[in-house]
Amino acid sequence: MNLWRRVASLVLGLTAGLMLAGCWSSKEIDQLSVLIGVALDRNESKNAASEGRLEVTIQTLTTGASSLNSQGQGQTTSKPYINMIATGNSVYEAIREMSLRTDKPPIGHHLKAIVVSADLAKHNSLENLLDFFMRDNDIRPGSLVFVSSGQANRVFELKRSEEIPSFHMAGITENRYRTSKILPPTTLGKIKGEIKGGSSMLLPNIIVRDGKLKLSGAGVIRGKTKKLVGLLSEEEVLGVVWATGSGKGGVMSAVDPATKRPLVYEVNSMHSTIRSFVSGDRVSFNVSIRSIGRMMENWSKPEESSNQQFLDDQTKLFERKILDLVEQTIEKVQRQYKTDVLGFGDRLRIEHPRAWERLKANWDERFAEADIRTDVKIRIEDYGLVVE
Amino acid sequence: MLKWIIAHIPSWYLFLQAAAVGLVPYGVSRIGAKLNAMAMFSQPNGKPRPPEEEAGDPLTGNFDDDLAVFEQWIENYADVGIRNFELGVDSGIKAAVIYAEGLSDRTVIDRQVLQALMNADFEASPDVPLAERVLRRLPVLKTMECGNVRQAMGQVLIGWAALIVDGVQGAFMLGVFKGVPRQMDEPESEGLIRGARVGFNENLHDNTAILRRFGENQSLFILKMKVGRRAKRNVAIAYIEDVADPAIVEEVKKRLSRIDLDSVPESGYIEQMIEDSSLSPFPQIQSTERPDRVFGALMEGRVAVLLAGTPFALIVPATLSMFLQSPEDYFERWLPGTMFRLLRFFALMVSLLAPSLYISFISFHPGLIPTKLTMSIIGSRVNVPFTALVEALILEVSIELLREAGLRLPKPIGPAMGIVGGLVIGEAAVQAGIVSPILVIVIAVTAISSFAIPHYNIGLSFRMLRFVSMFCAGVFGLFGVIMFFLALCIHLVNLRSFGVPYAGPLVSYQFEDWKDFLVRAPLAAMKRRPQMLKPKQPIRKG
Numbered sequence: 001m002n003l004w005r006r007v008a009s010l011v012l013g014l015t016a017g018l019m020l021a022g023c024w025s026s027k028e029i030d031q032l033s034v035l036i037g038v039a040l041d042r043n044e045s046k047n048a049a050s051e052g053r054l055e056v057t058i059q060t061l062t063t064g065a066s067s068l069n070s071q072g073q074g075q076t077t078s079k080p081y082i083n084m085i086a087t088g089n090s091v092y093e094a095i096r097e098m099s100l101r102t103d104k105p106p107i108g109h110h111l112k113a114i115v116v117s118a119d120l121a122k123h124n125s126l127e128n129l130l131d132f133f134m135r136d137n138d139i140r141p142g143s144l145v146f147v148s149s150g151q152a153n154r155v156f157e158l159k160r161s162e163e164i165p166s167f168h169m170a171g172i173t174e175n176r177y178r179t180s181k182i183l184p185p186t187t188l189g190k191i192k193g194e195i196k197g198g199s200s201m202l203l204p205n206i207i208v209r210d211g212k213l214k215l216s217g218a219g220v221i222r223g224k225t226k227k228l229v230g231l232l233s234e235e236e237v238l239g240v241v242w243a244t245g246s247g248k249g250g251v252m253s254a255v256d257p258a259t260k261r262p263l264v265y266e267v268n269s270m271h272s273t274i275r276s277f278v279s280g281d282r283v284s285f286n287v288s289i290r291s292i293g294r295m296m297e298n299w300s301k302p303e304e305s306s307n308q309q310f311l312d313d314q315t316k317l318f319e320r321k322i323l324d325l326v327e328q329t330i331e332k333v334q335r336q337y338k339t340d341v342l343g344f345g346d347r348l349r350i351e352h353p354r355a356w357e358r359l360k361a362n363w364d365e366r367f368a369e370a371d372i373r374t375d376v377k378i379r380i381e382d383y384g385l386v387v388e
Numbered sequence: 389m390l391k392w393i394i395a396h397i398p399s400w401y402l403f404l405q406a407a408a409v410g411l412v413p414y415g416v417s418r419i420g421a422k423l424n425a426m427a428m429f430s431q432p433n434g435k436p437r438p439p440e441e442e443a444g445d446p447l448t449g450n451f452d453d454d455l456a457v458f459e460q461w462i463e464n465y466a467d468v469g470i471r472n473f474e475l476g477v478d479s480g481i482k483a484a485v486i487y488a489e490g491l492s493d494r495t496v497i498d499r500q501v502l503q504a505l506m507n508a509d510f511e512a513s514p515d516v517p518l519a520e521r522v523l524r525r526l527p528v529l530k531t532m533e534c535g536n537v538r539q540a541m542g543q544v545l546i547g548w549a550a551l552i553v554d555g556v557q558g559a560f561m562l563g564v565f566k567g568v569p570r571q572m573d574e575p576e577s578e579g580l581i582r583g584a585r586v587g588f589n590e591n592l593h594d595n596t597a598i599l600r601r602f603g604e605n606q607s608l609f610i611l612k613m614k615v616g617r618r619a620k621r622n623v624a625i626a627y628i629e630d631v632a633d634p635a636i637v638e639e640v641k642k643r644l645s646r647i648d649l650d651s652v653p654e655s656g657y658i659e660q661m662i663e664d665s666s667l668s669p670f671p672q673i674q675s676t677e678r679p680d681r682v683f684g685a686l687m688e689g690r691v692a693v694l695l696a697g698t699p700f701a702l703i704v705p706a707t708l709s710m711f712l713q714s715p716e717d718y719f720e721r722w723l724p725g726t727m728f729r730l731l732r733f734f735a736l737m738v739s740l741l742a743p744s745l746y747i748s749f750i751s752f753h754p755g756l757i758p759t760k761l762t763m764s765i766i767g768s769r770v771n772v773p774f775t776a777l778v779e780a781l782i783l784e785v786s787i788e789l790l791r792e793a794g795l796r797l798p799k800p801i802g803p804a805m806g807i808v809g810g811l812v813i814g815e816a817a818v819q820a821g822i823v824s825p826i827l828v829i830v831i832a833v834t835a836i837s838s839f840a841i842p843h844y845n846i847g848l849s850f851r852m853l854r855f856v857s858m859f860c861a862g863v864f865g866l867f868g869v870i871m872f873f874l875a876l877c878i879h880l881v882n883l884r885s886f887g888v889p890y891a892g893p894l895v896s897y898q899f900e901d902w903k904d905f906l907v908r909a910p911l912a913a914m915k916r917r918p919q920m921l922k923p924k925q926p927i928r929k930g
Binding site for chain 1: 419422423426749750751752754755756757759762763765766769770772775776862865
């Protein structure tokens with residue numbers, strides 16, 4: 001039948017076409033290496049083999065990573081990850097350099113952490129350093145960005161070998177409800193906006209202490225130059241968290257001046273409102289911090305744990321402590337770093353857009369001169385279980 | 389200005405692409421339409437079969453001649469016998485019974501025919517015609533008269549007995565069939581926890597009787613037709629007269645009358661001859677062994693077709709959602725009914741898409757797997773030499789083989805086979821590094837999901853389509869799977885079963901009908917019959 005033949009040849013042609021085309025971009029998962037962390041350092045070695053300004057360390061999962069291997073036996077290899085180092089003048093160049101050394105191309109979908117050494121960030125704009133990560137469409141905007149005050153690739157080598165450093169880093173930032181010394185997660189997506197918008201920001205500082213990771217303070221990035229201007233200590237990060245009210249929990253301790261013994265307040269909620277005031281070219285801000293929490297440890301006068309008078313006195317004590325902390329922190333970023341990392345400029349932009357238009361050109365200088373007042377009010381609503 | 393416009397005209401290959409985007413689907417649809425037309429050669433366009441002329445030797449009334457004709461006929465029917473006798477006691481009127489061994493009930497012929505006629509007194513009222521006298525003395529419920537041998541023999545061969553009497557023109561046909569009784573057991577393929585333990589059997593009268601037993605209902609109409617050219621069989625059309633849409637009933641009658649087949653061994657033949665689209669992978673008519681399912685459908689305004697000799701009744705029009713419903717949804721309370729119905733929809737999607745999603749994630753989109761799972765998948769696939777598609781095909785084909793083999797095996801061996809096939813081979817294949825353990829889980833979940841689908845034949849459709857979607861995944865990844873799914877959806881919304889959209893209340897969008905679609909609303913809320921069936925009497929309750 002003529003029609004049958006025509007139809008058959010058409011169908012055959014179509015299927016043959018499909019089959020010939022094959023599986024275009026198919027790449028089996030076990031033929032790839034999964035990139036989970038990248039560390040950027042300054043290349044300091046002087047030998048000719050390693051050219052370029054950058055030393056890029058990539059961390060990938062190894063294939064023996066799982067205990068679920070084909071034999072069904074739980075033989076785990078010593079390390080579930082490998083680190084590879086390459087040098088180059090740009091990040092992408094260096095990463096592609098790795099292809100000379102491995103049969104499996106790295107894929108960026110699962111990238112968890114990007115660590116930039118403080119040394120590198122001081123001399124190079126973050127916009128340039130992170131450009132590749134922001135452009136690449138495999139890499140998720142949820143990847144976290146850290147600075148490291150030491151050498152960045154040291155955080156990829158831990159004492160306990162079965163622990164994967166990149167996952168560990170990402171995990172630590174999720175402890176915000178336990179301590180207020182952690183900044184809200186600085187994801188690639190968020191940083192992209194801040195970099196393009198030219199605002200200053202803080203990046204958490206990750207270091208290795210005794211072969212273990214520790215989140216310690218933060219690096220201050222100036223919006224104008226996009227370079228690191230300095231570091232904040234852990235206490236100062238605590239001040240930042242209180243000033244911006246961004247904490248989800250944590251503790252605050254104070255010493256009772258009467259007995260010289262400590263008291264501990266646990267934060268249930270914290271909230272901060274920044275108001276801006278403009279008179280001429282003078283700008284001033286009012287930071288009011290509110291918090292509700294509970295008394296969790298009382299070394300000072302255990303017998304008075306439920307005494308309202310005592311609690312009111314302690315409330316004052318904690319308020320004073322928080323106020324000092326916040327004022328010191330603001331003092332430091334204002335006077336020493338002259339960098340607005342607390343979002344004061346943002347408030348001004350929202351509340352006084354005209355003034356902001358006028359002032360934004362050299363906002364960091366204006367900010368350094370701004371008058372900032374802080375007030376703190378906390379409420380101890382609960383003192384836990386006590387036996388009278 | 390002109391320069392500016394010219395600068396923005398795209399290059400020629402963009403136009404080519406645009407043309408292809410338009411022309412390829414058009415071409416595909418044309419091809420589809422042509423193929424469909426070819427596959428439907430005997431259907432909607434076919435003419436009703438002309439009535440066959442019933443010619444044959446007429447029965448004259450002369451006993452010896454007629455007997456000779458019968459004897460000549462039965463030469464080739466070893467199973468047909470003739471018994472000569474005389475009516476009454478010494479009346480001298482010759483008679484004979486022609487019967488088929490096995491089909492006619494011997495005790496009935498002995499007692500109700502021979503005994504009755506031999507002992508009767510034929511001298512009593514000589515003015516009444518002989519034919520009338522014979523009939524009066526026959527204690528048989530079903531009788532009929534027949535004028536020619538050809539027709540009479542046809543009836544004898546399905547179990548009637550023919551009685552010829554000297555001096556009476558034609559033959560008396562006596563309904564003395566022997567039933568082959570079978571228990572109306574609960575059907576194995578459609579078991580329920582709660583519900584009547586009754587299933588159809590092979591006897592058409594038993595089957596129509598079960599439908600009658602659902603309750604006194606004068607409007608349950610049961611019409612009879614015959615199908616098959618060489619081997620004729622009874623087929624019954626059942627519907628509720630004041631509920632079912634007359635257009636649907638007419639359509640069923642029309643399509644049944646067009647069937648022109650030598651024989652109809654099973655209702656599957658009817659199903660394939662009257663369905664709307666032969667090329668569709670989906671069954672467009674529901675077949676079931678459960679009377680409660682049939683009765684429920686009748687009450688909604690559907691039409692049932694029952695064929696003699698098979699326990700499978702057909703329900704038209706069918707919608708996709710019907711195949712995912714179980715009578716138990718209604719017998720149990722509405723909350724569990726709803727939950728399990730949703731679960732079945734989920735199982736359907738899993739059984740269709742799970743292996744293809746595995747393939748596309750493994751070989752195209754590693755970024756879509758959670759990082760921790762990526763680690764274990766990579767670890768488990770290190771020693772597997774095949775691509776994900778080949779790996780999945782190996783396992784999927786062996787599972788299908790196991791299933792097919794399990795059907796053929798004698799019952800006591802079945803479970804042992806399942807253990808050997810499923811556990812031993814699966815485990816060994818993983819050990820040998822042919823497939824990865826994750827895939828074994830995926831395929832097992834797929835198989836379990838496909839068992840959760842309450843209808844065997846819709847399960848078959850999705851088992852077939854699963855392979856298509858796996859190939860799409862192997863070639864194009866997730867993009868291919870989505871394209872496949874879209875094509876499937878386009879086909880589904882296009883499909884109709886006896887004028888009713890196959891995609892159920894979803895597509896013609898009768899929101900009213902949704903109360904019995906994904907969820908099963910409380911009985912108190914289901915006041916109306918499904919609107920998509922255009923019932924004559926839309927109110928069901930209250």
